[in-house]
Amino acid sequence: MEPIRIETVLGPYECQDGDVWDAHIHLWCRPHPDVSTDPDLYLQNEFLVEAELQRFKAAGGGIVVEFTPLDYHRNAEAMMRISASTGVHVLMGTGFYRSPGVDYYFRDKDTRAVTRRLAEEVTYGDDKTGARASFYKWATSLDDITEMEYKVLDMVVEAYGRAKAPISTHCQRGRHAAKQMRLLTQREVAPGDIVIGHLDMIQGLTLDTLLEVLEGGVNISFDQLGKPKYGDDKTKIELIRQLCERGYQDHILCGSDIGRFTCLQETGGTPGYAHIPGKFRQELNAAGFEPDLIKKLTERNPAHVYRSRI
Numbered sequence: 360m361e362p363i364r365i366e367t368v369l370g371p372y373e374c375q376d377g378d379v380w381d382a383h384i385h386l387w388c389r390p391h392p393d394v395s396t397d398p399d400l401y402l403q404n405e406f407l408v409e410a411e412l413q414r415f416k417a418a419g420g421g422i423v424v425e426f427t428p429l430d431y432h433r434n435a436e437a438m439m440r441i442s443a444s445t446g447v448h449v450l451m452g453t454g455f456y457r458s459p460g461v462d463y464y465f466r467d468k469d470t471r472a473v474t475r476r477l478a479e480e481v482t483y484g485d486d487k488t489g490a491r492a493s494f495y496k497w498a499t500s501l502d503d504i505t506e507m508e509y510k511v512l513d514m515v516v517e518a519y520g521r522a523k524a525p526i527s528t529h530c531q532r533g534r535h536a537a538k539q540m541r542l543l544t545q546r547e548v549a550p551g552d553i554v555i556g557h558l559d560m561i562q563g564l565t566l567d568t569l570l571e572v573l574e575g576g577v578n579i580s581f582d583q584l585g586k587p588k589y590g591d592d593k594t595k596i597e598l599i600r601q602l603c604e605r606g607y608q609d610h611i612l613c614g615s616d617i618g619r620f621t622c623l624q625e626t627g628g629t630p631g632y633a634h635i636p637g638k639f640r641q642e643l644n645a646a647g648f649e650p651d652l653i654k655k656l657t658e659r660n661p662a663h664v665y666r667s668r669i
């Protein structure tokens with residue numbers, strides 16, 4: 360594997376052969392109370408998360424992409440401590456979740472100043488900790504894309520123009536995936552710098568839905584792996600196989616989007632942070648995927664997408 364440098368919360372790191380990624384995870388979350396008061400979503404327990412991340416490491420995991428955005432109380436300090444104590448490399452993002460949480464966030468903020476902050480977090484790092492952000496996050500709602508979500512799109516694209524980093528999206532339950540792709544590419548974001556996420560957050564996902572997005576040259580993320588309520592891994596692995604057969608093997612990322620207490624093995628839940636390096640890779644293997652393709656899907660593709668551009 361040719362050397363690829365990434366910007367982790369603890370500084371630059373050169374990816375090593377065997378560093379397995381979970382390309383979408385949460386180590387710390389706190390929604391706005393008007394968005395949700397479900398205690399399951401208030402993931403604020405460093406010791407528990409640390410122990411859970413040790414399981415990821417023990418299963419062969421090396422790098423995680425932490426997706427908690429600014430309006431969900433991203434916690435760079437906690438990420439740095441957890442990374443230092445576990446030895447797992449953590450990539451942080453900057454940007455926002457969908458409405459209504461993002462609307463609350465901007466009630467008392469100037470969008471121009473925040474746009475500057477997004478770009479500065481990529482170039483110089485978070486103003487408190489110096490931890491650099493490795494990507495921008497943009498999310499859209501299930502029904503219409505809200506006015507605030509369009510504003511965030513403009514902010515993220517402007518920040519991208521100032522400081523290049525991939526733009527990773529959240530499309531609620533897979534809705535608006537192709538529209539997100541078009542809105543970003545029309546604004547001259549390079550397709551290779553785009554990751555459309557959560558397409559697999561829907562039961563009954565079809566190959567056509569995925570192909571419509573991939574035909575735009577972007578990357579997609581299967582990031583609900585190990586969660587039966589969003590479809591079983593077996594079906595998704597079959598879709599991944601068909602996409603690879605059509606030549607899209609360089610554009611697929613894999614993640615678990617774990618951000619609830621009840622998804623941690625430490626609390627007796629499933630699938631746990633260990634899912635991607637552990638069970639999911641075993642499932643790929645059992646489904647007949649060649650070792651080199653498994654490496655591509657779980658090591659090389661995320662390293663290429665989230666590589667440092669600075």
Ligand SMILES: [Zn+2]
Nearest residue numbers: 383426616618
């Ligand atoms: Zn997430």
